Amino acid sequence: MARNRGQGSIIRRPGTSNLYIRYYTANGRQVQEAVGSDDRKAAEDLLTLRRGESMQGMCPAQDIKKVRFEDVRNSYVAEHPLDPSNKTKIGYLNEFFAGTRTVDLTPDTIRKFIAEKREKDLLSDPTIRRILVMFRSMLNQARKEGKIRHTDVPHFPMPADSKPRKGFIQPDQFAKLHDALPENLRPLIKFCYYTGCRIGAAKKITWDMVSKDCTEIELSGDITKNGEPLTLPLVGPLAEIATMLKKMFRDQSKPVFSHYALRTGWCSTCHSLGLGVYDEESRKYSGLTIHDLRRSAARNLIRAGVDRGTAMSITGHLTEHIFERYNIKTTDDRKAALLKVGDYAKQQAAQAARS
Numbered sequence: 001m002a003r004n005r006g007q008g009s010i011i012r013r014p015g016t017s018n019l020y021i022r023y024y025t026a027n028g029r030q031v032q033e034a035v036g037s038d039d040r041k042a043a044e045d046l047l048t049l050r051r052g053e054s055m056q057g058m059c060p061a062q063d064i065k066k067v068r069f070e071d072v073r074n075s076y077v078a079e080h081p082l083d084p085s086n087k088t089k090i091g092y093l094n095e096f097f098a099g100t101r102t103v104d105l106t107p108d109t110i111r112k113f114i115a116e117k118r119e120k121d122l123l124s125d126p127t128i129r130r131i132l133v134m135f136r137s138m139l140n141q142a143r144k145e146g147k148i149r150h151t152d153v154p155h156f157p158m159p160a161d162s163k164p165r166k167g168f169i170q171p172d173q174f175a176k177l178h179d180a181l182p183e184n185l186r187p188l189i190k191f192c193y194y195t196g197c198r199i200g201a202a203k204k205i206t207w208d209m210v211s212k213d214c215t216e217i218e219l220s221g222d223i224t225k226n227g228e229p230l231t232l233p234l235v236g237p238l239a240e241i242a243t244m245l246k247k248m249f250r251d252q253s254k255p256v257f258s259h260y261a262l263r264t265g266w267c268s269t270c271h272s273l274g275l276g277v278y279d280e281e282s283r284k285y286s287g288l289t290i291h292d293l294r295r296s297a298a299r300n301l302i303r304a305g306v307d308r309g310t311a312m313s314i315t316g317h318l319t320e321h322i323f324e325r326y327n328i329k330t331t332d333d334r335k336a337a338l339l340k341v342g343d344y345a346k347q348q349a350a351q352a353a354r355s
Contacts, residue, residue: 102142193297208253226316308323
């Protein structure tokens with residue numbers, strides 16, 4: 001069947017019964033692809049498919065077949081600077097997927113990865129899940145960049161995630177904890193309790209992130225988990241920290257908050273207050289964790305009447321799903337909600353009776 005120029009063609013190459021198609025990409029590049037048989041109808045169908053993909057600006061199938069794990073990984077890393085935790089995740093992906101073509105990825109391939117990480121590396125399901133979330137993000141970025149197609153991102157069978165921790169500390173409990181902690185740790189712990197700042201980021205805050213009048217701290221994007229800068233005013237319960245900072249010598253490259261003997265001070269203090277159990281000899285600890293301060297901040301902000309969007313901007317959460325894992329609901333929360341809905345029903349009934 002004759003075609004107009006630009007519609008592509010079906011050819012037979014010398015020495016083989018296999019048919020080939022030729023077509024042009026949106027930018028005028030000619031592509032040749034083997035049909036895999038001598039079936040003319042199959043060749044016609046493949047040519048129609050490829051021309052349609054080309055008109056949509058999709059990458060030629062021949063190019064996609066060459067895309068390997070390393071290509072999508074490198075593109076992702078270029079856009080997302082890695083912290084130590086994410087470097088570890090990529091290490092596990094490198095071990096298993098090195099050299100793998102993206103077109104060869106299937107749900108069964110993902111299941112084999114899960115099985116190997118469980119059996120060989122003894123990783124927990126929540127840890128494996130977080131690794132796979134990163135891998136899926138790599139593939140989705142490659143899809144958006146046109147390196148692969150939508151159909152080249154396989155279904156990801158995911159292991160179960162961890163249940164949200166229930167650990168949080170009430171304001172009155174925190175007041176006791178704060179006063180019992182070693183003096184050098186109090187500003188750091190107080191800052192984390194009220195802002196929900198991750199302890200890792202708080203320890204990296206340097207004097208060049210503090211405003212001249214010491215009323216604001218701007219966390220740079222390279223120390224926040226989401227990579228976005230975050231400005232936190234030192235007001236309200238944090239005003240004491242601002243007053244303290246004004247009296248201190250500023251060394252631009254030095255950490256603002258002291259975290260000397262943080263683990264020992266935290267574990268020992270929580271043990272003394274009945275918030276945890278600490279064996280000094282074995283150095284084993286269980287109980288309230290420093291990360292529970294972040295959960296407490298999320299919960300306290302909402303209970304104080306702060307709208308969710310503002311609360312998330314303070315704690316640095318980007319998605320409501322993750323924020324809600326920290327905004328722990330209790331029986332008291334549900335009780336208050338039912339009392340409110342009861343009052344609402346009474347008000348509506350009273351209005352209806354008056355009308």
